[in-house]
Structures are given as C-alpha cells and as structure tokens.
Amino acid sequence: MTRPKDIEEQEIGWRVFEHVAEMGPEQQLAWLLEFLQLSSDNLWERWPDLRIEAGAFAFGQPQTRPIDISRDDLIGLVRQVSEGVRTLASGREWRLEIPAITKVYLPRVVKGRRGKLQFSGWDSQRAVSDFRTAFLAWVDDLISDRVAGARLRACARPGCGRLFVKKKRGIYCSQRCSQAERNKRYYRSLAKKDRQASRHDRYVAEVKRISPAAAKLVRRRTKENVE
Numbered sequence: 001m002t003r004p005k006d007i008e009e010q011e012i013g014w015r016v017f018e019h020v021a022e023m024g025p026e027q028q029l030a031w032l033l034e035f036l037q038l039s040s041d042n043l044w045e046r047w048p049d050l051r052i053e054a055g056a057f058a059f060g061q062p063q064t065r066p067i068d069i070s071r072d073d074l075i076g077l078v079r080q081v082s083e084g085v086r087t088l089a090s091g092r093e094w095r096l097e098i099p100a101i102t103k104v105y106l107p108r109v110v111k112g113r114r115g116k117l118q119f120s121g122w123d124s125q126r127a128v129s130d131f132r133t134a135f136l137a138w139v140d141d142l143i144s145d146r147v148a149g150a151r152l153r154a155c156a157r158p159g160c161g162r163l164f165v166k167k168k169r170g171i172y173c174s175q176r177c178s179q180a181e182r183n184k185r186y187y188r189s190l191a192k193k194d195r196q197a198s199r200h201d202r203y204v205a206e207v208k209r210i211s212p213a214a215a216k217l218v219r220r221r222t223k224e225n226v227e
C-alpha cells in the first residue's frame with residue numbers, strides 16, 4: 001500500500017519532469033549555470049526543491065525518491081563542475097572524467113496535437129543509480145552539444161565574470177551588466193568632454209591676455225564649424 005505522501009512526491013516528480021523534458025540544450029545549460037553559481041548556503045537551502053530538477057536532468061527520468069547526497073559532496077560536485085565550466089568559458093579545454101556508463105534506449109513520447117501522446121524516436125538514458133555520475137554525464141552531454149556548448153560565456157564586465165548562455169552577440173550576462181558598461185562608457189566620454197572644455201577655457205584666457213577683442217571671437221571647434 002502506497003502512502004499518500006509518496007503519491008504526492010511522485011506527482012511532483014512527474015510534473016517537474018514534464019517541464020524539464022521540454023527544455024532544449026540551451027535552456028538546460030542556462031539552468032545548470034544558475035545552479036552552479038548559487039552560494040553554498042543557498043544551494044543547500046534550496047536543494048530539497050532543486051534536486052527534483054537536478055535528478056530529472058541527470059537521470060533523464062522523473063524523480064520519485066529524494067536524491068541522497070551529503071552537503072559536502074554536493075558542494076564538492078558543484079565546485080568541480082563550475083571550475084570546469086569556467087575553464088571552458090575562457091576558451092581552454094576541460095576534460096570530464098566520468099566512470100564508464102551503460103546507456104539504455106527508451107522510446108521518447110511527446111504531446112502531440114490535442115494533447116495526444118506520440119512516439120517521437122529514441123532517447124538514451126544513463127543506466128546509473130549514482131547521482132554524481134549521472135549529473136557529470138549530463139553536464140558532459142550539454143557542454144559537448146554543438147549549439148549550447150558554443151554559447152557558453154563568462155560576462156565581459158570587469159568584476160562580474162558570471163557564466164551565461166550567449167544570445168545573439170551579447171557579451172554581458174545580464175541587462176544590468178550591459179547597462180552598467182554603457183553607463184561607464186558614457187561617463188568616460190563626458191569626462192573627456194570636460195577635459196576638452198577646460199582646455200578650451202585655458203585657451204580663451206590665453207587669447208584674452210593678448211587681445212580681449214579677439215577672445216570674444218573664439219568659438220569652440222565643432223564638427224560644423226571645422227572645415
């Protein structure tokens with residue numbers, strides 16, 4: 001006899017899996033990067049929820065039982081992977097050491113029109129029971145994905161360096177970083193204009209010393225009046 005709590009856990013496992021199964025490699029990579037960049041405390045605090053998703057990604061199936069991993073092992077795993085991913089993002093090579101894994105092939109079922117379930121090919125699944133190995137194998141699949149792996153970047157804003165999945169030609173992790181860099185460029189150009197202005201003032205003062213009448217005729221050089 002299954003207890004209601006088990007049923008509830010299984011339902012949550014399925015619902016999360018449905019959501020996760022619809023995510024392409026790029027979205028999965030974005031999820032991974034968020035996950036890797038949580039602080040240790042945050043990671044452990046949110047783990048009861050995150051492990052359902054992490055397990056669904058790693059094992060490729062709904063999680064009906066909590067993943068059993070200690071805080072230290074989880075933090076160690078996340079640290080190992082994030083260092084590796086950072087190495088990759090900086091254009092250097094990173095080789096993941098994963099124990100040999102047996103893959104099994106299972107039919108992929110998708111929701112078709114009017115919510116009808118349809119067969120749509122085969123999915124490989126990792127026949128491992130150990131979360132760490134399954135997680136590393138999933139990471140390996142993601143970073144070797146031609147599209148997603150090639151979009152892995154570290155934010156170009158000095159002092160940020162956050163890992164993200166590049167969209168179009170973006171080089172910053174967020175709107176915030178990109179705006180901050182734009183502001184910096186703007187203030188830099190203002191400061192440059194200020195320096196030019198004070199140079200102009202010194203020039204006018206110099207001309208005035210020689211001829212007050214001529215000083216009145218001094219105009220600032222602009223694109224329009226410079227021929």
Ligand SMILES: [Zn+2]
Binds near residue numbers: 160162173
């Ligand atoms: Zn950033």
